[in-house]
Amino acid sequence: MSQGLPTHPAGGGARARDAAQAGVLVSARGLEVHFPLGGGTIWDRLTGGSPVARVVKSVDGVSLDIRAGETLGLVGESGCGKTTLGRALLRLVEPTGGTVHFDGIDVTALSSADLRRARRRMQMIFQDPYASLDPRMSVGQIIAEPIETFHLATGAATRERIRELMSVVGLSERFINRYPHEFSGGQQQRIGIARALAANPEFIVADEPISALDVSIQAQIINLLERLQRERQLTYLFISHDLRAVRHTSDRVAVMYLGRIVELAEATALYDQPLMPYTQALISAVPVPDPVVEGTRRRIVLEGEVPSPVNPPSGCRFRTRCRYAVGACAEVQPALAEVRPGHFVACIRVSPEYPDIERVPAGATPGLPA
Amino acid sequence: MAEAPLLSVEDLATWFDEDERVVRAVDGLSFEVRRGETVGIVGESGSGKSVTSLSVMGLVPRPPGRIVAGRVVFDGQDLLQLGDDAMRRIRGRRIAMVFQDPMTALNPFLRISTQMTEVTRLHLGHSRADARAHAIRMLETVGIPDAEGRIDDYPHQFSGGMRQRVMISMALSCRPELLIADEPTTALDVTIQAQILELVSQLKADTGTSVVLITHDLGVVAGMADRILVMYAGRLFESAPTRELFARPANPYTRGLLLSVPNPLQAKGAELYQIPGLPPDLAETTAGCAFAPRCERAEAVCRSTPPPLVRLTAERESRCHFASELFQAP
Numbered sequence: 001m002s003q004g005l006p007t008h009p010a011g012g013g014a015r016a017r018d019a020a021q022a023g024v025l026v027s028a029r030g031l032e033v034h035f036p037l038g039g040g041t042i043w044d045r046l047t048g049g050s051p052v053a054r055v056v057k058s059v060d061g062v063s064l065d066i067r068a069g070e071t072l073g074l075v076g077e078s079g080c081g082k083t084t085l086g087r088a089l090l091r092l093v094e095p096t097g098g099t100v101h102f103d104g105i106d107v108t109a110l111s112s113a114d115l116r117r118a119r120r121r122m123q124m125i126f127q128d129p130y131a132s133l134d135p136r137m138s139v140g141q142i143i144a145e146p147i148e149t150f151h152l153a154t155g156a157a158t159r160e161r162i163r164e165l166m167s168v169v170g171l172s173e174r175f176i177n178r179y180p181h182e183f184s185g186g187q188q189q190r191i192g193i194a195r196a197l198a199a200n201p202e203f204i205v206a207d208e209p210i211s212a213l214d215v216s217i218q219a220q221i222i223n224l225l226e227r228l229q230r231e232r233q234l235t236y237l238f239i240s241h242d243l244r245a246v247r248h249t250s251d252r253v254a255v256m257y258l259g260r261i262v263e264l265a266e267a268t269a270l271y272d273q274p275l276m277p278y279t280q281a282l283i284s285a286v287p288v289p290d291p292v293v294e295g296t297r298r299r300i301v302l303e304g305e306v307p308s309p310v311n312p313p314s315g316c317r318f319r320t321r322c323r324y325a326v327g328a329c330a331e332v333q334p335a336l337a338e339v340r341p342g343h344f345v346a347c348i349r350v351s352p353e354y355p356d357i358e359r360v361p362a363g364a365t366p367g368l369p370a
Numbered sequence: 371m372a373e374a375p376l377l378s379v380e381d382l383a384t385w386f387d388e389d390e391r392v393v394r395a396v397d398g399l400s401f402e403v404r405r406g407e408t409v410g411i412v413g414e415s416g417s418g419k420s421v422t423s424l425s426v427m428g429l430v431p432r433p434p435g436r437i438v439a440g441r442v443v444f445d446g447q448d449l450l451q452l453g454d455d456a457m458r459r460i461r462g463r464r465i466a467m468v469f470q471d472p473m474t475a476l477n478p479f480l481r482i483s484t485q486m487t488e489v490t491r492l493h494l495g496h497s498r499a500d501a502r503a504h505a506i507r508m509l510e511t512v513g514i515p516d517a518e519g520r521i522d523d524y525p526h527q528f529s530g531g532m533r534q535r536v537m538i539s540m541a542l543s544c545r546p547e548l549l550i551a552d553e554p555t556t557a558l559d560v561t562i563q564a565q566i567l568e569l570v571s572q573l574k575a576d577t578g579t580s581v582v583l584i585t586h587d588l589g590v591v592a593g594m595a596d597r598i599l600v601m602y603a604g605r606l607f608e609s610a611p612t613r614e615l616f617a618r619p620a621n622p623y624t625r626g627l628l629l630s631v632p633n634p635l636q637a638k639g640a641e642l643y644q645i646p647g648l649p650p651d652l653a654e655t656t657a658g659c660a661f662a663p664r665c666e667r668a669e670a671v672c673r674s675t676p677p678p679l680v681r682l683t684a685e686r687e688s689r690c691h692f693a694s695e696l697f698q699a700p
Contacts, residue, residue, distance in 0.1 A: 077559035184648050214414040215586055216645040216664075219630035223641050241559060244589070248632035248642065271634065285564035287589025289631045291612045294593030301568055302561045304515075305529055 025103055025235050026066040026089060026203055032097030033059040033081070033088050037310065056309050058084040060259035061098070063336070066203070071229065071236040073250030073267065075243055075282070077306055081259040082239050086205040089237065090122050091115060102203065120150045123196035127208035129188035133180040139166070139191055140176040146199040165194040169224060186217035193224065197232075207239045222249060243286045247271055252342075255279045258309055258317040261336055265343040275345045277360060278318045316347065324349055324360045374446065375402035376580050377426070377548055382440035384418075384425045387433060391653035395421040397604040399440070403548065408574065408581040410595030410612070412588060412627070416649050418604035419584045423550045426582075427467055428457045445547070463493040466541035470553035472533035475540070476525040482509075483521040486540050493544045508539040512569055531562035538569065545577060552584045567594060588631050592616060597685070600624045603650050603660035606679065610686045620688040620697040622667045659691070667692055 037054040058081045066072045076082045087093045089100050091107055100107045102122060110118060123146075126132035133142055143162045147153050153161050163173045169190040180188055189209060196204055206225065210218040222245060228234060240246050246253055247267055254264040255276065263276040274280045281300040288294055302321050307313055313320050319329040328348060336344045337351040348354040384396040396418040403409050413419040424430045426442050428449060442449040444465065449457065461467075469475050477485055486508065487501035496504060502521070509517035512535040525533055534554065541549060551570065555563040571594065574581055583594055591598055591612065598615045600608040600623065608621040619625045629643035647664040650656065659665070662672040671691050680693035690696065 077561065186648065214649065215588075215627060216414060216630055217648075219632075219642040219644040220646075222632070223644055226641065243560065244632040244634045247634050281561055283634070285560040286634050287563075287567075287587060287593055288634055289588040289592050289616070289628065290633070290635075291592045291616050293635070294589075299564050299568070301564050305531055305562065306559075 023068045024065040025068040026237075027064075027101040028085075028089060028098065029063045029101075030098035031059055031062045031085070031088055031095055031100060032057070033084050033093055034096045054310065057259045057312065058309060059088055059095075062256075062259075062261055063098075064254055064261060064264060066235060066237060068202075068235055069229075069233050070251040071238050071249050073246035073253040074237055074239045074256060075241065075246050075253060076256035077241060077282075079258075079306055079309060080256045081309070082256050083207055085256065086124070086207050086237055086239050090119070090124060090205060092124065117150075120146070120152075120199045121201050122203045122205070123199055123201040125189075125192050125196050125204060125206040125209045127211050129185060129192045129212065130180060132192055133188060133195075135180055138177050138179055139171070139183075142180070142191060143194050143198050146195060150199055152198075152200065161198070165198055168197065168228070169194045170220075184217075185213050186220060189213060189221055190224070193221075193228070197228065201234070203235045203237075205237045205239065208241070209238075210245060211240065211242065218245070225249065243283060255282065258306065258312050260317060260346065261344075262318065262346045263344065264336065265340075269340070269343050275339060275343065275350045275360075276318075276347050277322045277324050326357065328354075328357055373405065376405045376445060377403040377582075378441075378443040379422070379426065380441040380443065382422070382425055382442065383438045384421050384430055384435060385438050386435045388653065393652045394604050394655075395435075395652060396425060399601075399604070399606055401599055401606065401609065403580050403582060405547070405580055406574075406578045407597065408583060408595045410591030410598040411582060411584045411601060412586065412591055412598055413601035414586060414649055416603070416652060417601040419601050420552055421604075422601070423467065423552050423582065423584055426550065427461055427465065428452075429461075429467075459493070462489055462546075463544040464546055465548045465550065466544070466546040468534075468538055468541050468549065468551040468554045470556050472530070472537040473525065475537050476533065478525055481522045481524055482528075482536055486521070486543060489540060490543055504543065505539075508543045509536065511542075511573070512536070512539040513565070514539070531558055531565065534558065534562075534566055535569070538566070538573075542573060542577070542579070546579060548580045548582065549574075550582045550584070553586070554583070555590065556585070556587070563590075570594070588616075588628065600627070604652055605660065605689060606687070607661070607690075608686075608688045614686065618697070620682055620686065620693055621690050622665045622692075622696070623661045624688075625696075626664075626666075659689075667696075 035056040035058055037056060062085055074082045084093060088095045095108055102118065105118060107118060140162050143165055144158055147158050147161055162176065166173050171187060171190050180191065210221050213221060226249065229236060238246060238249050250267045252265065253267050253270045254261050257278050263270065263279045270279065271283060274283050281302045284300045304321050307320055315330040315332055316334050319325040332348050334346040334348045334351060336346045337353050339345045339350055345351060348357050349360040380400050382396055382399045386393040386395055399422060411419045411422065425437055430437060437450060483502060483505060486505035490496045490501045490504055506517045506521055509521060514520060514532060514535055528536060555566050558566060583591060585591055595612050597609065597611050599606055602623050608624045615624065616628065619628055626643065626645040630645055632642060645664050650660050658673040658675055659677045662668040665672065677689050677691045679687050679689045681687050682693060682697045
């Protein structure tokens, strides 16, 4: 199916199952994206509120590694900064602090010309496929664009590559001259995937790639993304609020809350034994499509809502909704610490770095049999 | 068992005129909702689940929509025969609706207090002061912190989850006998979704309201519904008590749907089952079964003859030529 399209030597064909041995492809250190709030509100003007304080800390000190060939799931609720983090890794938004390395290259230090070259290797798939496709361009033109931009083929070879990509993502090449609005949501997402693949990338940030699709179509797109990963040794950052889809697609999962990573672990460990109280609540809230399980499991219902990222709580940002919060949680900003091998948690009541503070009981998440 | 159902929809057909074509959004749908029961309606976009609820509420936009056949019998009265005034007395009072997007139900230019007291003054004849006190109580019931201080806020001053609560409190303020909730949690995050579902279950237990819960999320109905209706292409494809439907679906579409949802208890690995192809274009009438082009079980008869809705047990139906066979298969 993908014959003729060059694949990457990295990974040597075998999927990076034993991810601990695999190399790191993408590495973020202390990554920050702070958006200034322009002007301030009437309140600020009346009270003379400091403009310095009016900053949305969308991503606030994120360090993580994405290993070659793996899928790292990134979950969190709306406004937690997961989309901004995904974009910052590709420098589609400018980080205001920290670094991103891609295959050893400091992406944050690249000139715009070098960045454009590096972008060939890092692509993105968007949540709203229709909004991400230019309505005035035919499918052929959309897929041709990255091929031409990166000088990957010319003339008849371009045409041939377009047809091949269309067939790889399951679109009939008869549609090559059709326009995006003539397709269903699932087919539009296939076009978006073909466009991302056209540059022949190694790393793809998939930002909620199935959220806008019908249930029966979601499975088709998940299977397609997984097959492409196997065939092309792709590395994915799979951003989603759908914890069921993330469990299915991801090797490891990072949980984000108000701009920070609060837990990161192998998917099985994270779902079966979440350690951070926020992750426990998040996973217990996922409706399981099984009435027998639903009838018996206990849900941790969090009080209230996510606080504003403009003025997040001091110390641990989750403490205002956490049933385990103690006084110290307001003072100490918990660092992401390795609590078990490969299992990182930012919680002073779990992390061994704060031995004086009473432990949160570990154990399996209520409702999910281990 | 002998008690008459609260709502009985009989052979409902709601069509939309679109240019030169007729879209049969709902085509011959029958179902019942008993008192105190929660019925889940599951389907993908275009299955007709939302048009069903709009038809029951008398809210189908005309034109382009029209109800071409059927009866919607609520507590012995055919709602389709009622005049606008009579329908207005039922809608909001005896049957209430909650939408996916609260802003479709809330007026952005009016304070919450105005919108909430309007309903109870009209329907329950409350005085201004009574209506206000009642509204504050309702907001407290749905968990709005500082309800008294916030009742004069405008909708935009609430977050998405809080707006959903406001809409639910408004829908429940006249103690309706039937609550229709159309994708009430789809736009919300999972932790907020859990809060809202918990709230609906609790209110239901307190008031005995019947609930019709419309959703595409099988996980949501698994935990909430007593019975489930599965719709496809404007028709009922299967109906069954919730546990039976999940344990033993008797329709190929239901089977495919159940298999294609990632189970959060299962780790990465196996490929997901996928239903091939796309949902049908409802403006094109098919000779046979609407699902046949995507169905693994399909045979020649499926492409030539519309499948009957087969009654399998007192509580179960399936629209498939092979319904009995699938039902008996282990």
